[in-house]
Amino acid sequence: MNEKNTTERGYHHGHLRDALIRAADELLAERGLEGFTLRETARRAGVSPAAPSHHFGGTAGLLTEVAALGYQELARRLMVAGESGTPPDRLKAQGVGYVRFALDFPGRFHLMFRHDMLQKDQPSLEQATGQAWDALESTVLAIRGQPEGAELDAEGEAMLIGIWSTAHGFAHLTLDKKLARIDDCGGNEADMLESLFPAIIDTLWVKKLG
Amino acid sequence: MNEKNTTERGYHHGHLRDALIRAADELLAERGLEGFTLRETARRAGVSPAAPSHHFGGTAGLLTEVAALGYQELARRLMVAGESGTPPDRLKAQGVGYVRFALDFPGRFHLMFRHDMLQKDQPSLEQATGQAWDALESTVLAIRGQPEGAELDAEGEAMLIGIWSTAHGFAHLTLDKKLARIDDCGGNEADMLESLFPAIIDTLWVKKLG
DNA sequence: AGCATGATCTTTACACTGTAAAGATCACAT
DNA sequence: ATGTGATCTTTACAGTGTAAAGATCATGCT
Numbered sequence: 001m002n003e004k005n006t007t008e009r010g011y012h013h014g015h016l017r018d019a020l021i022r023a024a025d026e027l028l029a030e031r032g033l034e035g036f037t038l039r040e041t042a043r044r045a046g047v048s049p050a051a052p053s054h055h056f057g058g059t060a061g062l063l064t065e066v067a068a069l070g071y072q073e074l075a076r077r078l079m080v081a082g083e084s085g086t087p088p089d090r091l092k093a094q095g096v097g098y099v100r101f102a103l104d105f106p107g108r109f110h111l112m113f114r115h116d117m118l119q120k121d122q123p124s125l126e127q128a129t130g131q132a133w134d135a136l137e138s139t140v141l142a143i144r145g146q147p148e149g150a151e152l153d154a155e156g157e158a159m160l161i162g163i164w165s166t167a168h169g170f171a172h173l174t175l176d177k178k179l180a181r182i183d184d185c186g187g188n189e190a191d192m193l194e195s196l197f198p199a200i201i202d203t204l205w206v207k208k209l210g
Numbered sequence: 211m212n213e214k215n216t217t218e219r220g221y222h223h224g225h226l227r228d229a230l231i232r233a234a235d236e237l238l239a240e241r242g243l244e245g246f247t248l249r250e251t252a253r254r255a256g257v258s259p260a261a262p263s264h265h266f267g268g269t270a271g272l273l274t275e276v277a278a279l280g281y282q283e284l285a286r287r288l289m290v291a292g293e294s295g296t297p298p299d300r301l302k303a304q305g306v307g308y309v310r311f312a313l314d315f316p317g318r319f320h321l322m323f324r325h326d327m328l329q330k331d332q333p334s335l336e337q338a339t340g341q342a343w344d345a346l347e348s349t350v351l352a353i354r355g356q357p358e359g360a361e362l363d364a365e366g367e368a369m370l371i372g373i374w375s376t377a378h379g380f381a382h383l384t385l386d387k388k389l390a391r392i393d394d395c396g397g398n399e400a401d402m403l404e405s406l407f408p409a410i411i412d413t414l415w416v417k418k419l420g
Numbered sequence: 421a422g423c424a425t426g427a428t429c430t431t432t433a434c435a436c437t438g439t440a441a442a443g444a445t446c447a448c449a450t
Numbered sequence: 451a452t453g454t455g456a457t458c459t460t461t462a463c464a465g466t467g468t469a470a471a472g473a474t475c476a477t478g479c480t
Contacts, residue, residue: 013429034326038467048430053468055428115386116244155413161389162376162410169379170371176325179371200372203365204414223458248438258459263439265457 017055019045024066028107033114036107038062063111064119070108071128074101078135087142091159092201094136095167099197102171103189109171136160163205170197227265229255234276238317243324246317248272273321274329280318281338284311288345297352301369302411304346305377309407312381313399319381346370373415380407 013019023044027036038059039049056062081097082090102109111117118125137160141148144156152160173179174192223229233254237246248269249259266272291307292300312319321327328335347370348358354366362370383389384402 016428032326037465039465049466050431050468050470051429059467113382113386113388115388116242120387154409158406158409158413161380161383161406162414165379165383165410166372166376166414167379168383169375169377169381171379172323172382173371173375173378176323177330178323196368196371199364199368200375203368204372204376204418208414208418226457247436249436259437260439260441260460261458269438 013045013047016045016047016051020047020052020055020062021065021069024062025069025108028066028111029105032107033110036063060117060119061122063117064122064125066108067112067118068122068124068128070105070112071125071132073105073108074098074112075128075131075135077101078132082135082139087139088206091136091139091143091163092198092206094139095163095201096193096197098164098167099171099174099193102175103193106175109175113168136164166200166204167197170200223255223257226255226257226261230257230262230265230272231275231279234272235279235318238276238321239315242317243320246273270327270329271332273327274332274335276318277322277328278332278334278338280315280322281335281342283315283318284308284322285338285341285345287311288342292345292349297349298416301346301349301353301373302408302416304349305373305411306403306407308374308377309381309384309403312385313403316385319385323378346374373411376410376414377407380410 020041024036024041027041027044038052041062042049042052045051052059052062056065077097077100078094081093084090085093120126137152138148140152140156140160140163141150143159144153146153146156174189179192179196230251234246234251237251237254248262251272252259252262255261262269262272266275287307287310288304291303294300295303330336347362350362350366350370350373351358351360353369354363356363356366384399389402389406
């Protein structure tokens with residue numbers, strides 16, 4: 001019944017909703033969040049400027065779906081990073097993975113933390129953010145010696161928010177070129193991630209936890 | 211010669227440049243960065259929509275001056291916070307001061323880290339950011355036992371960027387309501403600053419430094 | 421089969437935005 | 451006093467998001 005997967009012509013697109021999400025994500029990757037435009041997204045999907053609003057209610061609706069995809073990808077990476085090693089090593093790896101995600105997808109990343117552009121009550125978004133949170137939480141639970149599924153104790157909570165804040169802030173500062181004066185790595189983002197950020201984690205966390 | 215400080219009537223405003231910066235800052239405080247508009251700023255200054263561009267070249271020019279003021283205020287607070295106590299205590303106090311600044315002036319804070327909206331080469335901005343950086347650097351130098359004015363060693367650098375990242379990330383996450391599920395403090399930003407953030411610093415940093 | 425119904429997409433329109441270009445006004449030095 | 455340059459206004463234009471109304475089509479009901 002849905003056999004117009006190849007050439008989407010005619011008045012009705014067929015898979016417009018998915019196509020719009022994909023187009024928006026690509027536009028975000030190309031021009032960043034500030035270069036994003038609902039009309040340009042529609043243009044890329046080969047559709048009229050007002051078409052997206054029908055499916056998503058407006059710009060915020062579309063961007064919320066894109067952000068949900070971003071959280072899914074982030075959660076996936078955090079789970080992979082938290083698979084092997086001692087609990088402190090896993091937490092460190094998740095921190096690196098968090099920053100790497102931000103540097104790989106700056107547009108997505110910025111969007112995901114712009115609550116003024118998202119509809120926080122959207123179930124798809126809530127679920128995806130929950131997955132990312134859980135990935136970190138289970139690692140911290142292991143560090144604290146608490147059973148899986150338990151509620152974090154106070155120090156565990158501070159630990160979780162701490163690593164999150166540190167990774168989040170480092171990612172933001174790097175993307176905003178605020179660490180450019182650090183000449184150890186000549187502004188190269190990859191180097192900053194591979195050497196500087198782990199050094200920070202070591203200085204802060206691992207030495208204390210291990 | 212400049213005696214029209216009270217009633218600014220007539221074709222020429224007199225102190226339009228300053229008035230625009232003030233109006234922009236107020237607008238930022240009222241509606242946040244996303245509610246900011248060059249035309250509304252002009253309206254509040256009682257002037258035509260195109261007038262600001264003459265003084266600042268465009269939106270970015272005006273916002274850069276506002277951001278420079280923000281960095282000045284931030285630097286002032288960091289210096290005050292770093293005045294008394296042991297070096298680790300001073301660094302902790304500066305971290306708290308950093309977050310407090312962000313929560314007190316969300317509009318300014320967001321603007322200050324939007325490199326796509328600022329002119330990074332503006333001297334007023336460069337100088338103000340340098341002051342804020344120096345305030346943190348001198349505290350870390352004291353912790354590392356290095357003389358004032360020296361160049362930070364590798365671990366000191368990691369320490370500086372680490373505390374900055376942690377405070378920066380915590381501020382961002384708080385402003386974006388990402389820590390709302392932490393029910394220890396019922397979403398109250400003041401409580402989060404006064405209890406949660408210091409707990410994080412203690413768990414991460416101070417225990418290790420002291 | 422024929423047909424109505426509703427989902428999907430387009431067209432049109434409007435109130436905004438930033439800013440470029442050209443004109444008006446005024447302070448001030450000569 | 452006079453013109454010169456800085457300051458501000460007017461006008462205009464290309465964009466933006468989205469509301470409202472119209473066109474097109476798939477689908478299920480009789």
